[in-house]
Amino acid sequence: MTYKWNYDVLIIGAGLAGYTAAHFTAKSNLSVMLLEKSRTTGGRAKTNIMNGHYFNLGPHAVYRKGVGYAILEQLGIRVSGQSPKLDGELYDNGSTHAAPFYLGGMLSTTYLNWKQRLEWLNAVWHIFRFVPEHAADQTYQQWIEKHAHSEKVRHLLRSLGRLATYCHAPELVSAKTTLSHIKQALGGVLYLDGGWQSMIDQLHNRAVMLGVEVKAGNGVKQIEPLAGGGFRIVLTDGEELLTKTVIYTAGPQELLGMLGDHALPVQQSFFSRIIPVKGAVLDVALSQLPRPQRLFAIGTEEPYYYSVHSNYARLSDNRNAVILHVQKYLHPADQADPKHVKTELEHVLEQLQPGWKSYKLAWRFMPHVTVNQRLPKAGDNEELKQALTAMPGLYLAGDWSSPDYMLLDGALSSAKAAAERLISQFER
Numbered sequence: 001m002t003y004k005w006n007y008d009v010l011i012i013g014a015g016l017a018g019y020t021a022a023h024f025t026a027k028s029n030l031s032v033m034l035l036e037k038s039r040t041t042g043g044r045a046k047t048n049i050m051n052g053h054y055f056n057l058g059p060h061a062v063y064r065k066g067v068g069y070a071i072l073e074q075l076g077i078r079v080s081g082q083s084p085k086l087d088g089e090l091y092d093n094g095s096t097h098a099a100p101f102y103l104g105g106m107l108s109t110t111y112l113n114w115k116q117r118l119e120w121l122n123a124v125w126h127i128f129r130f131v132p133e134h135a136a137d138q139t140y141q142q143w144i145e146k147h148a149h150s151e152k153v154r155h156l157l158r159s160l161g162r163l164a165t166y167c168h169a170p171e172l173v174s175a176k177t178t179l180s181h182i183k184q185a186l187g188g189v190l191y192l193d194g195g196w197q198s199m200i201d202q203l204h205n206r207a208v209m210l211g212v213e214v215k216a217g218n219g220v221k222q223i224e225p226l227a228g229g230g231f232r233i234v235l236t237d238g239e240e241l242l243t244k245t246v247i248y249t250a251g252p253q254e255l256l257g258m259l260g261d262h263a264l265p266v267q268q269s270f271f272s273r274i275i276p277v278k279g280a281v282l283d284v285a286l287s288q289l290p291r292p293q294r295l296f297a298i299g300t301e302e303p304y305y306y307s308v309h310s311n312y313a314r315l316s317d318n319r320n321a322v323i324l325h326v327q328k329y330l331h332p333a334d335q336a337d338p339k340h341v342k343t344e345l346e347h348v349l350e351q352l353q354p355g356w357k358s359y360k361l362a363w364r365f366m367p368h369v370t371v372n373q374r375l376p377k378a379g380d381n382e383e384l385k386q387a388l389t390a391m392p393g394l395y396l397a398g399d400w401s402s403p404d405y406m407l408l409d410g411a412l413s414s415a416k417a418a419a420e421r422l423i424s425q426f427e428r
Contacts, residue, residue, distance in 0.1 A: 015043025
């Protein structure tokens with residue numbers, strides 16, 4: 001049967017992965033439609049402006065040595081901002097210690113004795129010597145137990161893993177993915193001027209200039225594979241589109257709903273078992289910091305994160321305003337009451353910045369932020385790869401669909417890989 005195609009490529013989801021895929025495919029002279037169910041584009045990379053203060057959806061950072069940063073450079077996306085220092089504090093049951101993430105902190109910290117400091121240095125040395133393939137089927141907790149004996153050093157390694165991946169499940173998460181991200185995080189991160197919206201705006205404008213048709217406010221209800229190849233796409237408003245290929249960048253469970261009975265067994269089996277990485281976040285704007293020298297702290301036994309981002313990026317129309325984030329990394333089994341978690345985070349901030357409420361300009365609490373749509377488990381890479389390529393013409397991208405990375409690096413690298421496979425198909 002001969003079809004009259006509306007597009008060569010239809011991309012579902014106008015976030016970082018969707019826009020990245022659109023750039024690569026449009027540059028190959030393919031007709032591209034980018035669909036977004038929300039009224040605004042950007043997905044979880046959107047930046048909300050509250051009373052002139054720029055809030056990302058929780059704390060966001062770009063790895064300077066990451067594959068995602070290299071892809072942004074390749075696309076001509078310019079990001080401005082500064083890198084926070086590696087100093088800061090460990091938050092340990094209400095008390096604080098210098099964080100041993102740099103030489104001065106390692107020498108001055110009261111958290112470790114000298115024997116533990118040597119053990120910590122040895123563990124960090126193993127991180128830098130780490131070969132990803134050697135830990136493909138190993139959990140991060142198993143790696144920790146092999147390379148650290150002191151419980152305090154193990155706490156530090158778990159804290160560092162949470163900081164680099166936002167994931168609080170060392171007994172589940174892949175050592176390969178976690179250690180790869182730790183190495184990148186130790187290479188420095190960037191907090192972006194104007195928030196991550198600055199990336200989205202550039203990606204959107206360049207996509208439009210390349211001829212990509214962007215349509216927001218209309219989602220996809222159904223993806224129907226056609227006999228002989230191609231897809232019929234039914235939108236939520238009832239419109240139908242015919243496309244030769246699809247690049248899907250939204251969530252895995254949502255994809256199963258769109259495919260319905262057309263989902264293949266390997267897709268049903270794997271996508272239905274995917275667990276998201278979540279966090280609870282308090283985003284705060286203050287007129288000043290009660291303790292201006294305290295810019296960063298991370299929990300040891302407790303999965304907390306605190307950081308002042310505005311010291312390194314322009315995040316408010318008010319030059320004197322302070323933008324900070326307090327986060328609790330959530331375990332997949334957590335069933336905590338949001339009110340209780342909010343009280344926890346306010347208590348942590350009160351201990352780090354006493355009297356902060358007197359300087360409050362704007363704030364919000366988000367109890368269940370999806371940080372990454374897949375918790376990368378040890379040993380699940382082969383099953384992921386099979387599910388990604390099971391349906392010809394359907395290409396998957398997003399922070400959950402990379403076998404090697406997560407977060408920004410996972411989103412951009414999987415989008416580039418999906419676009420390159422698609423372009424290769426058209427060339428054949």
